[in-house]
Amino acid sequence: MESCADATFAVGRPRTTRSTYVLVGAPNVGKSVVFHRLTGTYANVSNYPGTTVEVARAPLRFESGAMLLDTPGVLAFPSRSADERAAMRALLCENPRALVQVADAKHLRRSLAITLTLAETGLPLVLALNMSDEAAARGVRLDLPALAQALGIDVVATVATLGEGVGRLVESMPAARIPRLHTAYPAAVEAAIAVAAQRIAARLDRLPFAARGLAILFLARDPEVEHWLGARDPEFARDLAATRDAAESGGERFAAAIARSRAEAAGTLASRTELVAPRPPESRAAVLGRLALHRLWGPPILLAVLYATYLVVGVFGAGTLVDLTEDRLFGGLVNPAVTTFVQAYAPWGWASDLIVGPYGLWTMGMTYAVALILPIVTTFFLVFGVLEDSGYFARLSVLANRGFAAMGMNGRAVLPMVLGLGCVTMATLTTRILATRRERLIATFLMALAIPCSAQLGVVLGMLSALGFGWTVAWAAVLVVVLVLAGALAARLIPGRRIPLLTELPPLRWPVAGNVVKKTAGRLVWYLREVIPLFLLGTFLMWLMDRTGVLPWLIERGEPLVTGWLGLPKEAAAAFVMGFLRRDFGATGLFALGAALSPAQTLVGMVTITLFVPCIASMLMIVKEQGAHVAALIVAMVVPLALLVGGLVRIALVSLGMWA
Amino acid sequence: MNRTLDTVPPGHTVLLARIDDSLAPDFREQLAAYGFVPGRALEVLAQQPMTVVVCDHVELALEAAIARALVVRETGTAA
Numbered sequence: 091m092e093s094c095a096d097a098t099f100a101v102g103r104p105r106t107t108r109s110t111y112v113l114v115g116a117p118n119v120g121k122s123v124v125f126h127r128l129t130g131t132y133a134n135v136s137n138y139p140g141t142t143v144e145v146a147r148a149p150l151r152f153e154s155g156a157m158l159l160d161t162p163g164v165l166a167f168p169s170r171s172a173d174e175r176a177a178m179r180a181l182l183c184e185n186p187r188a189l190v191q192v193a194d195a196k197h198l199r200r201s202l203a204i205t206l207t208l209a210e211t212g213l214p215l216v217l218a219l220n221m222s223d224e225a226a227a228r229g230v231r232l233d234l235p236a237l238a239q240a241l242g243i244d245v246v247a248t249v250a251t252l253g254e255g256v257g258r259l260v261e262s263m264p265a266a267r268i269p270r271l272h273t274a275y276p277a278a279v280e281a282a283i284a285v286a287a288q289r290i291a292a293r294l295d296r297l298p299f300a301a302r303g304l305a306i307l308f309l310a311r312d313p314e315v316e317h318w319l320g321a322r323d324p325e326f327a328r329d330l331a332a333t334r335d336a337a338e339s340g341g342e343r344f345a346a347a348i349a350r351s352r353a354e355a356a357g358t359l360a361s362r363t364e365l366v367a368p369r370p371p372e373s374r375a376a377v378l379g380r381l382a383l384h385r386l387w388g389p390p391i392l393l394a395v396l397y398a399t400y401l402v403v404g405v406f407g408a409g410t411l412v413d414l415t416e417d418r419l420f421g422g423l424v425n426p427a428v429t430t431f432v433q434a435y436a437p438w439g440w441a442s443d444l445i446v447g448p449y450g451l452w453t454m455g456m457t458y459a460v461a462l463i464l465p466i467v468t469t470f471f472l473v474f475g476v477l478e479d480s481g482y483f484a485r486l487s488v489l490a491n492r493g494f495a496a497m498g499m500n501g502r503a504v505l506p507m508v509l510g511l512g513c514v515t516m517a518t519l520t521t522r523i524l525a526t527r528r529e530r531l532i533a534t535f536l537m538a539l540a541i542p543c544s545a546q547l548g549v550v551l552g553m554l555s556a557l558g559f560g561w562t563v564a565w566a567a568v569l570v571v572v573l574v575l576a577g578a579l580a581a582r583l584i585p586g587r588r589i590p591l592l593t594e595l596p597p598l599r600w601p602v603a604g605n606v607v608k609k610t611a612g613r614l615v616w617y618l619r620e621v622i623p624l625f626l627l628g629t630f631l632m633w634l635m636d637r638t639g640v641l642p643w644l645i646e647r648g649e650p651l652v653t654g655w656l657g658l659p660k661e662a663a664a665a666f667v668m669g670f671l672r673r674d675f676g677a678t679g680l681f682a683l684g685a686a687l688s689p690a691q692t693l694v695g696m697v698t699i700t701l702f703v704p705c706i707a708s709m710l711m712i713v714k715e716q717g718a719h720v721a722a723l724i725v726a727m728v729v730p731l732a733l734l735v736g737g738l739v740r741i742a743l744v745s746l747g748m749w750a
Numbered sequence: 751m752n753r754t755l756d757t758v759p760p761g762h763t764v765l766l767a768r769i770d771d772s773l774a775p776d777f778r779e780q781l782a783a784y785g786f787v788p789g790r791a792l793e794v795l796a797q798q799p800m801t802v803v804v805c806d807h808v809e810l811a812l813e814a815a816i817a818r819a820l821v822v823r824e825t826g827t828a829a
Contacts, residue, residue, distance in 0.1 A: 166779070196807070197806075200784070350787060354787055357787065383811075
């Protein structure tokens with residue numbers, strides 16, 4: 091992991107002879123709307139170097155030559171989550187001209203805790219209290235001049251969505267002042283801060299923050315500050331850390347004392363500023379929010395949400411849209427044209443085969459990624475965005491928590507796991523939101539094993555429902571049992587402790603279209619940039635395996651297992667191998683055997699193919715996210731498990747006399 | 751009397767007395783950021799499926815393991 095303390099970090103960084111303003115703030119305070127107001131763009135989202143989290147950067151509208159950087163939402167510093175670390179990195183590395191904190195006027199105390207932290211950096215700061223219209227509607231009255239006076243900086247009330255207050259914000263930014271209010275910590279902590287600050291100031295020059303600010307963050311064990319210091323002067327960093335650890339031993343951790351003092355100081359300041367505190371919202375939203383978790387009403391509401399999701403993603407996305415893109419657009423127009431073109435101009439036969447053949451990069455890889463998966467994940471992301479922005483998702487993670495606890499995770503995992511029903515490749519990327527490596531491993535393994543992606547779901551459900559509802563239920567039941575058992579086993583075997591769930595429940599509200607679109611667009615860009623290349627790479631590998639005869643060899647090797655253990659016709663072996671390239675092909679391969687399979691055989695086939703390895707793009711993504719060793723281990727576990735369960739299902743059906 | 755948050759019936763408001771040392775440091779910091787400081791009023795909304803509490807106008811859901819580490823006292827009692 092690079093740090094801007096390294097010389098190497100300079101490579102690829104934007105030139106910063108321009109001054110940069112940095113936006114900081116909690117999530118959902120309207121930072122991106124402020125960004126839009128100040129730059130006129132909606133986000134040039136890019137991966138911040140050294141992180142996996144995205145930040146937006148654009149030129150400021152009103153000050154030529156100046157840039158504005160948007161950082162991910164932070165709950166507090168010292169940084170803990172990936173978002174907070176990315177924000178801290180920006181503060182350390184950007185050499186900002188000034189910081190602009192965007193805060194929610196309704197949640198003053200929490201905002202001020204961040205303000206007090208930023209004040210310690212010694213960087214010029216402006217505080218924008220956004221959503222001040224909502225605060226006023228709740229009856230809040232704030233004494234802004236008193237707050238500005240206490241902090242020693244400009245405090246501007248804004249309603250970014252309406253553009254109110256933006257003019258004054260713009261004026262205050264170049265004139266931003268360094269805050270003069272400082273949190274006083276307990277004596278022992280202050281002593282340690284003073285010593286550390288003095289040592290830092292004496293030892294290093296060109297500090298990004300005030301020495302006191304760095305000292306406080308270092309004592310609180312901020313990983314980005316530790317890393318920055320370690321890259322800058324490893325010996326000094328070790329020394330300083332040793333002093334810190336020695337001073338802490340036996341007593342309260344500095345981080346805890348600092349967090350507590352800061353929360354108290356923010357509370358005091360907030361109570362002095364709030365002339366009238368906000369009334370809690372008594373509205374249908376609040377009632378609905380309670381109902382969503384209610385013992386009696388929660389499950390029906392959840393079912394309604396799931397059904398709506400099925401309609402949008404399953405029926406519209408996977409049905410209507412895919413018909414348009416796969417059959418009409420690609421099948422009817424684009425692919426024939428591309429095929430003719432390539433076949434006419436390709437210099438060698440194998441080149442033409444590579445691009446437009448049965449395993450063609452275009453006809454197979456690109457068509458699959460764009461014509462089939464893209465419409466489905468787009469509708470999926472839209473539904474997700476709606477669920478997230480409305481606040482329902484937080485409640486969903488609470489409802490799902492107990493189930494996930496059995497599998498060593500917590501309710502937060504509901505996002506990637508359910509996303510896996512759309513696209514496992516994409517969902518594997520999303521496991522990044524899980525807090526620990528252990529959770530990410532468990533979630534990745536379970537998705538590779540027991541979560542059918544939308545491509546596969548469509549065909550599997552089609553085949554099973556043709557046989558009757560009972561067979562569909564049987565398939566689903568087997569999957570759920572395997573999921574829970576495998577999860578419980580993985581939780582036992584992978585070292586580490588489960589993280590209990592602690593989550594905010596934002597008030598339910600109508601989702602804001604702009605937010606949903608922006609989130610969806612961001613995820614689509616991710617999909618296009620990260621996932622499609624993997625599909626193409628996977629297609630190429632399959633093409634190579636076919637050309638070199640590895641594929642036919644694999645199929646031949648698999649036939650005895652397929653006929654003997656699973657009781658399926660030997661052609662099914664080809665279907666399984668094909669499923670490695672495209673999961674729907676695996677299922678349709680069995681479909682093509684159609685009339686040759688009895689209902690019982692269909693069930694065995696569907697169960698095995700669902701549990702079997704996910705598509706090659708997913709496997710490549712797992713290699714990318716978790717490493718080749720983990721990917722190999724997952725394959726080594728998933729393949730035998732899939733075959734084992736398939737065989738067990740056959741044995742069960744035989745013993746029930748249903749094997750015909 | 752050492753009462754913990756997970757035993758407070760829904761609809762009651764209590765004050766946070768202290769956070770037990772058994773709670774992981776990361777959680778303690780996160781809770782501090784949400785405003786869980788001694789003396790803070792906590793309104794319990796539900797205990798099923800999880801403890802749901804309002805702290806400083808923000809609704810939070812916590813697992814029992816966390817709620818058990820939050821020692822509370824009745825409003826109006828001495829600290």
